[in-house]
Amino acid sequence: MELKPEQLVAQLESGLRPAYLIAGAELLRVLEAADAVRAAARAQGITEREVHEAEGNAREPDWNALAASFAAPSLFAARRLVELRLPGGKPGKEGAQVIAEFCANPPADVVLLITANDWSRQHGGAWSEAIARIGAVAVAWPIKPHELPDWIERRLRARGLRADRDAVQLLADRVEGNLLAAAQEIDKLALLADGGTLDVARMQAVVADAARYDVFRLTDAALNGQPAQVSRMLAGLRAEGEQVPGLLGMVIMELQRTAQLARAAARGANLAAEFRAQRVWDSKQPVYRRALQRHPAPRWEGFVAEAGRVDRIAKGREAGDAWQVLERLLLAVAEPRAVRLAAP
Incomplete structure (x- = not known):
């Protein structure tokens, strides 16, 4: 049975099931639904928790270790929560078999929680159907504008x-x-x-x-070509005690999205179709169109790289003033004549 994350949260009141799959690109809804499962587990006295995910250069979790964990008895509690994190949403053949075998005979002392940040109809298979039979599958499909x-x-x-x-x-x-x-x-x-x-x-x-000077308006000012507003907002954010790392997530996301749109435009792709693929709302599309007119695709790639340098400076991995370099970067995004300022 496929549910919305919010429906899953309501269903938890009737008790825990052996397995849950929570997936989708709407990260907030995935996180909150997963937190609800964890909270329900704690409420039922489940205090032991294991997390399995890919480590180092591995692209997949250690499936042998996960299978062994399912078979091993709980050390410290009568029941335990075993979490499996699949960012790409696909466990592969080996992982799918481990999950299906768990669902065929779920251990009485284990509740399995699988989360994935990517999901489509093609991601599912026998393994997700097995979860649905003994537990619940909740998919956070993108919220449509009218919803x-x-x-x-x-x-x-x-x-x-x-x-x-x-x-x-x-x-x-x-x-x-x-x-x-x-x-x-x-x-x-x-x-x-x-x-x-x-x-x-x-x-x-x-x-x-x-939110007089929030980061959403800051990135809009840069993409809209408003350098004076960029400087004012950054000064306001700094005065209000914000830190550069707290701003960079949104800045980098917007630069990466614009760089992807620029690449699509450079190869002659249909920009309207690309906007739909990127889930860019109609009201935001003019902002990106104006930004794309100011800089060619390679320059947007450079902006993304420069944002990475700001991140390294903010974390102390490279010398420099993170606030100053961030301001120069956003001014360069807003005003082509300021591009030279962003050069290290």
């Missing part, structure tokens, strides 16, 4: 908040499909809202006060 307001509204209610439909739509438009950003904004609202139903004006005021 996001309902998702936001449910999350607001779960945090004890109420908002009218226009206010919900305003927040949906702001986050543009980024569930993590939406969750962060809702958490801020839970702290800052003063009761009552949030209307558009109140939603806008609270969100604006909570």
Whole structure:
């Protein structure tokens, strides 16, 4: 049986099953569903936990070690949670056999939790069907634009908040499909809202006060070609106590996405189709189009490499001022004449 992650969370109240598969590109929903399984396990007295994943240069976990773990008795508790992490979503022939054999005769003292960050209809097979027979499969398919307001509204209610439909739509438009950003904004609202139903004006005021210089607007300013705004926002973020490593995740993600779009455009691919493949919302597409007009594809690759240098500087692995190098990078993204500033 295939469920939505939220349905799986509700189902856990009736007790744990022997195996769970939680997969999909919507990382927040995968993480929260997996956390719910862990919490349910703790509530039932399961304190022992094992994690199996690929290590070093290996592309797959050690399947022999996993099979041996299934067969071994628990050392410290009556039951244990065994986690298997499959970032690519495919266990291969050997892994599929180990999982299927577990499902054919699940040990009474083991609950198996498999998580994957990538999933499609082609990823499944006999192994995932076996999990579905004895447990549950939850897939976090991408939230469609028309589904996001309902998702936001449910999350607001779960945090004890109420908002009218226009206010919900305003927040949906702001986050543009980024569930993590939406969750962060809702958490801020839970702290800052003063009761009552949030209307558009109140939603806008609270969100604006909570994130005057957030990283989402920073990357938009760079891609939109607004160098002065980039400098102001970076100064604001720094003054508010933000750290460079906390900003780089979104910066690198946006640069990598733009570089991929630039490569597609350079080879003559249909950009509209590429936007759909990248799950770029209609409202965000003009931002990327403007950015692509300012720089050729090789330069976007250079920007990604330079972001990696910022990361090394921020972590103390290379000399330099991480804030200064990050500012130069984003100014170069925003203004072609500033590209020379980004050169090491």
